[in-house]
Amino acid sequence: MSPRRQQRPDQPARRTGSAALVERVFRIRESGIVVVLAVFVAITAAIQPRFLSATNIQFILVDTTVIALLALGETMVVISRNVDLSIGSVLGLSAYASSNLFGPHPGIPIPVVFLAGLGIGLACGMVNGFMVAAGRVPSLVVTLATLYIIRGIDILLFSGKQVVSASLPDAFLQIPRSTTLGIPNVAIAVAVVIGIGAYYLRTYRSGRELYAIGSNPEAARLAGIPVGKRVFTAFAISGAIAGLAGVLWAAQYGTIDSSAGTGYELQAISAVVVGGVAIFGGSGSVIGAALGALLLSTITTALYVLGISPFWDQAIWGFLLIVAIALDQTITVRLTSALRKRRTRHA
Amino acid sequence: MRSLMERLRPALRWETGLAAVAVIVLIVGSAVSPQFLTGNNLFNVGLSNGEIAIMTLPMTLIIISGEIDLSVASILGMASALLGVLWSKGLPMPVIFLIVAIVGLAAGAFNGLLVTRLGLPSLAVTIGTLALYRGIATILLGPVTVANFPSAYTNLGVNGVPFTANDVTYSTLIFVVLAIIFGVVLHATPFGRSIYAMGASVEAAQFAGIRVKRIKTILFMISGLICSLAGVLWTFRLDTAVQNNGLGLELDVIAIVLLAGVSIFGGKGSIVGVVLAVLVFAGIQNALLLTNFNQEATGIVTGALLLASVFVPNAGRWVRRLSRT
Numbered sequence: 001m002s003p004r005r006q007q008r009p010d011q012p013a014r015r016t017g018s019a020a021l022v023e024r025v026f027r028i029r030e031s032g033i034v035v036v037l038a039v040f041v042a043i044t045a046a047i048q049p050r051f052l053s054a055t056n057i058q059f060i061l062v063d064t065t066v067i068a069l070l071a072l073g074e075t076m077v078v079i080s081r082n083v084d085l086s087i088g089s090v091l092g093l094s095a096y097a098s099s100n101l102f103g104p105h106p107g108i109p110i111p112v113v114f115l116a117g118l119g120i121g122l123a124c125g126m127v128n129g130f131m132v133a134a135g136r137v138p139s140l141v142v143t144l145a146t147l148y149i150i151r152g153i154d155i156l157l158f159s160g161k162q163v164v165s166a167s168l169p170d171a172f173l174q175i176p177r178s179t180t181l182g183i184p185n186v187a188i189a190v191a192v193v194i195g196i197g198a199y200y201l202r203t204y205r206s207g208r209e210l211y212a213i214g215s216n217p218e219a220a221r222l223a224g225i226p227v228g229k230r231v232f233t234a235f236a237i238s239g240a241i242a243g244l245a246g247v248l249w250a251a252q253y254g255t256i257d258s259s260a261g262t263g264y265e266l267q268a269i270s271a272v273v274v275g276g277v278a279i280f281g282g283s284g285s286v287i288g289a290a291l292g293a294l295l296l297s298t299i300t301t302a303l304y305v306l307g308i309s310p311f312w313d314q315a316i317w318g319f320l321l322i323v324a325i326a327l328d329q330t331i332t333v334r335l336t337s338a339l340r341k342r343r344t345r346h347a
Numbered sequence: 348m349r350s351l352m353e354r355l356r357p358a359l360r361w362e363t364g365l366a367a368v369a370v371i372v373l374i375v376g377s378a379v380s381p382q383f384l385t386g387n388n389l390f391n392v393g394l395s396n397g398e399i400a401i402m403t404l405p406m407t408l409i410i411i412s413g414e415i416d417l418s419v420a421s422i423l424g425m426a427s428a429l430l431g432v433l434w435s436k437g438l439p440m441p442v443i444f445l446i447v448a449i450v451g452l453a454a455g456a457f458n459g460l461l462v463t464r465l466g467l468p469s470l471a472v473t474i475g476t477l478a479l480y481r482g483i484a485t486i487l488l489g490p491v492t493v494a495n496f497p498s499a500y501t502n503l504g505v506n507g508v509p510f511t512a513n514d515v516t517y518s519t520l521i522f523v524v525l526a527i528i529f530g531v532v533l534h535a536t537p538f539g540r541s542i543y544a545m546g547a548s549v550e551a552a553q554f555a556g557i558r559v560k561r562i563k564t565i566l567f568m569i570s571g572l573i574c575s576l577a578g579v580l581w582t583f584r585l586d587t588a589v590q591n592n593g594l595g596l597e598l599d600v601i602a603i604v605l606l607a608g609v610s611i612f613g614g615k616g617s618i619v620g621v622v623l624a625v626l627v628f629a630g631i632q633n634a635l636l637l638t639n640f641n642q643e644a645t646g647i648v649t650g651a652l653l654l655a656s657v658f659v660p661n662a663g664r665w666v667r668r669l670s671r672t
Contacts, residue, residue, distance in 0.1 A: 083470075137657040138611045144602060145653035152647030159641055258643075263595065269474055279471040311489045311590075315482025321475035322461065329467050 032327070033275060033291045037298060044302040051305045054182055060294075060301050061187035062176050062252065066091075068190055068293040069245040070268035071275065072197050073125075073238030075289040078272055079201070080234050081214040081281030082139035086128060087242040087268060089150035091261035094120045094246030096154060099163045099256050102172070110172055117247035118240050124150055125239015129232035136228075139235075147265065151258075158258040165254030175251040186248065191290075193241075198286040210234060214281025270317070271296055274324040278332070295320075361608035361660060365623040368652075372630035380637035386514035388633065390507055394584065396629040397518020398423065398577040398593070402600045403607075404522075404529045405570035407621050410604055411533070412566055413546040413613030414462060414469040419574045420596035421480035422454050426578025428484035431493030431588025440500070447575050454480055455571020459564035477597065485590040493588040504584035518580050522625075525573070530618035538562070546613025602649050603628050606656045627652065 044051045070087050077084045098117035101108050128146055132139045165173060178185045201207040209230050213220040221227050250256050269279075275292030277284025299320065300313050376383040402419050409416050426447050433443045458476055462469045507513035508520050533539035545552035545559045552559050582588045607624035609616030628649065635645045 131654070131658075135658060135661065137661060140611055141605050141653060141657045144598060144605070145650040147598065148602070148646035148650030148653070152644040152650065155641060155644040156647070159643060266474055266477065270478065273471050273474065279468045309489065311485045313482070313485075314478050315486055318475050318477070318479025318482050321478060322472065325467050325471045325475060326461070326465055329465060333466075 030276065030285065030288045030291060033288060033295055033324075037291065037295050040295070040298060040302060044306060048305050048307075051302060056301065056305065058179065058182070058184050060298055062184045063301065064290075064294045064297040065176075065184075065186050065190045066245045066249050066252065067264070067267055067271055067297065068194065068290045069241050069248070070264060071271040071289040071293045072194055072286055073241035074265075074268045074272050075275075075277050075284060075286050076197070076201065076210060076234045077139070077238045078269075078277050078279060079214045079281055079284055080210045080231050081217060082132060082231060082234070083143065083269070083279075084125075084128065084235060084238045085140065085143040085265045086124065086146040086150055087238060087245075088261045088264035088266075089147050089154065090121050090124045090239055090242040091246040091249060091264055092258065093124070093150055093154045094243040095250040095256050095260045096158050096163060096258060098243075098247045099168060099172075099250035100158070102169060103163070103167050106169070110169075110175075113172070114244065114247050117243045117250075119243065121243015121246065122236060122240040124243070125236040126232070128239060129235030132235060133228035133232040151262070155258045161257070163250070163256040168250075168254060172251050173254055176248070194286055194290045201286055206230060206233070211282055214278075214283075216282075267296070268293075270321050273328075274321055276324075276328050278328070279325075283332075292324075361656075362617060362620045362623060364659070365606075365608070365620060365627060369623055369626045369630065372627055372634065376630055376634035376637070379634060382637055383634060386512055388637075389514045390516055392629050392633045393516035393519035394504065396625065396632070397516055397522060397584075398581045399596055399599050399603070400522045400625045400629070401518065401525060401577045401580070402574055402596070403603045403621050403625060404525055404618070405566065405573045406600050406604050407607070407609055407616060407618065408529065408533060408542055409469075409563075409566050409570055410601075410609050410611065411546045411613055411616050412542045412563055413549065414563060414566070415473065415601070415611075416458060416469065416567060416570050417473040417597050417601075418454070418458060418476040418480055419570060419600055420593045421477045421484070422451060422571055422574035423578040423581060423593040423596065424484040424590065425454065425480045425487075426451055426575035427582040427588045427592040428487040428590055430579055430582050431491075432487050434496060434588075435491075435493050440497070444579070447579060448572060451571040451573075451575025451578075452568050453571070454575075455568040456564065458571070459567030462567065463560035463563050481590075481594070484592075488588065488590045491589075494586050496583060496586055500583045501586045503580065504586070518584070521576075521580070526618060526622050533618055542566070543614055546610075546615070548614075599628075599649070602653050606649075606652050608656060608660070 041051070050056065070091065074084055074087065094117040097120055098113050101113055101116060124146065128139075128143055131137065131142045135142075176184065176186050180188065201210065209220065209225045212223065212225055213227050213230055217227060246261065249260060253260075271293035272284070272289045273279055273292070274295060275284065275288035275290070277289055296317060299316060300310075303313055303316065304310060373384075382388050402423070406416060406419060429447050429450055430443055433446060434440075438446075454476070458469070458473055461467050461472045461476075503517050508515045508517055533542065541552065541557040541562060544555060544557055545562065549559055578593070581592055585592075603624045604616075604621060605611060606628065607616060607620035609620065631648050631652075632642075632645050635648065636642050
């Protein structure tokens with residue numbers, strides 16, 4: 001966030017120079033969230049030291065996992081200049097259908113339940129991806145429709161019924177509670193998944209191509225990138241991850257009905273946007289989105305610990321979201337103008 | 348005259364299809380339930396869809412201009428909460444109405460200024476204000492429920508408009524009047540034409556001397572005002588102000604507008620389509636309700652219609668592409 005330094009004339013201004021510049025600002029973007037997070041934690045801890053207790057940190061980490069997972073899938077979709085509004089409904093369907101397996105099959109292995117959730121999510125995501133990619137219709141409309149349809153299926157199948165924690169095996173309910181060296185295992189697992197996602201988007205050709213598609217779909221197509229295939233994959237992954245998050249949600253809450261996960265799509269998109277992913281595609285990172293999710297859940301917990309009424313949560317959330325978007329825009333505008341100046345000077 | 352017909356033709360296609368669907372809904376609805384076409388049922392349909400229908404009108408203008416407003420249901424909730432708080436404080440109703448209207452305008456102006464002056468994407472901004480305005484409603488009311496509004500106002504939810512045999516609700520009347528106003532403004536004034544122009548191409552509109560930023564801000568302000576009106580209606584109809592009034596309605600509103608054939612990319616759509624889409628939406632919900640279909644699951648039909656709204660107009664393109672290869 002130091003535009004003066006970016007415009008210093010004595011810097012080498014070759015392609016490597018501007019790449020380094022882009023790189024630096026990207027890093028700044030993520031460290032911006034880290035700074036906000038650190039300030040927030042510091043202030044809260046100064047007022048109420050209990051905030052930094054092991055139990056509380058564990059709680060925040062576990063609380064973040066579901067939204068962080070959803071944000072990971074959503075990031076891939078958003079980077080490709082699309083949006084997936086159906087993830088909340090996918091999460092709900094997967095949470096119920098997978099945890100419901102324990103009733104009739106008490107001895108079913110837990111990994112199978114996770115695979116079932118993953119499969120349900122993958123199927124939903126593939127349907128979304130197929131319609132968007134093959135139909136070439138706006139993803140906002142398609143996934144708004146599947147938000148309704150998937151939730152409707154969930155309600156038709158399971159409305160009025162409930163999966164209660166008594167019907168779930170202890171080992172399943174213990175998943176969010178087990179720790180290694182004091183760190184919740186789910187948080188470690190989710191961090192690994194996010195790490196894989198970040199590595200994929202950063203390093204793999206198909207990952208980079210998502211950015212190209214999001215920056216300019218037409219140019220990407222002309223450059224020979226299989227746009228439809230990549231967009232389809234992004235939606236499939238987003239769905240699969242939402243399915244996985246559904247099983248995790250079930251383990252965390254223990255009581256599941258057909259309204260599980262309602263509105264989570266907006267929370268995930270909030271995390272993505274706070275994390276500095278441009279809503280119209282082409283830039284942003286998975287790590288940023290995960291930090292966004294962490295920030296949002298830290299805020300909720302901090303307000304609780306500080307004894308501020310939970311009724312303030314949402315307003316503060318919304319306010320921070322707007323600040324984050326505005327800040328991001330300012331950085332982007334400055335960066336673009338800095339790059340343009342550079343280019344004209346050395347043309 | 349012929350040029351007018353020619354200009355209308357592309358817009359008419361989807362609307363004609365919608366009108367056909369509306370007729371089918373009417374026929375099927377009256378076939379499945381003898382109650383469907385009764386005046387009493389008409390009243391109920393108007394009652395349960397009035398606010399949503401009213402909110403589709405400003406949303407139509409905003410989407411045609413190339414933006415979107417996800418905060419509409421939160422503005423409804425905020426207006427409802429404000430109404431409840433001020434009433435419980437003992438303020439006179441006319442003063443409350445004025446305050447609620449001003450707050451609605453301000454909420455819309457905040458959206459509009461963030462979008463136009465800071466150049467932020469409206470999708471992101473209004474996700475933020477969706478949380479912010481709902482949050483303000485929550486701060487205002489907390490867990491409190493305000494009820495016992497004066498019966499002169501809550502009768503809105505009980506009585507019909509005079510001279511209509513108690514079949515037409517006030518919210519329906521308001522919707523019809525507003526739809527006519529919005530229709531005239533959108534289709535027959537330079538202001539309305541400029542909304543299409545900026546939706547089709549912002550740059551072209553700017554070069555044509557259209558004040559894009561100002562008009563978009565005005566559209567968001569109109570949306571804020573109309574949604575706060577919907578909030579007042581909602582509160583009186585249920586005789587309750589709670590912080591989660593109208594939660595999640597933004598998706599219904601957007602679904603209806605898209606179903607109406609309004610392009611999500613802007614520049615296309617008509618008020619006639621929106622009115623028809625409201626009829627189809629409300630008719631299907633009601634028919635399903637009368638057939639004891641799980642009411643919460645009626646979203647399946649809304650979703651299917653939404654998919655149809657994007658796939659049917661594209662069908663011709665695919666057929667052409669297939670026949671070429």
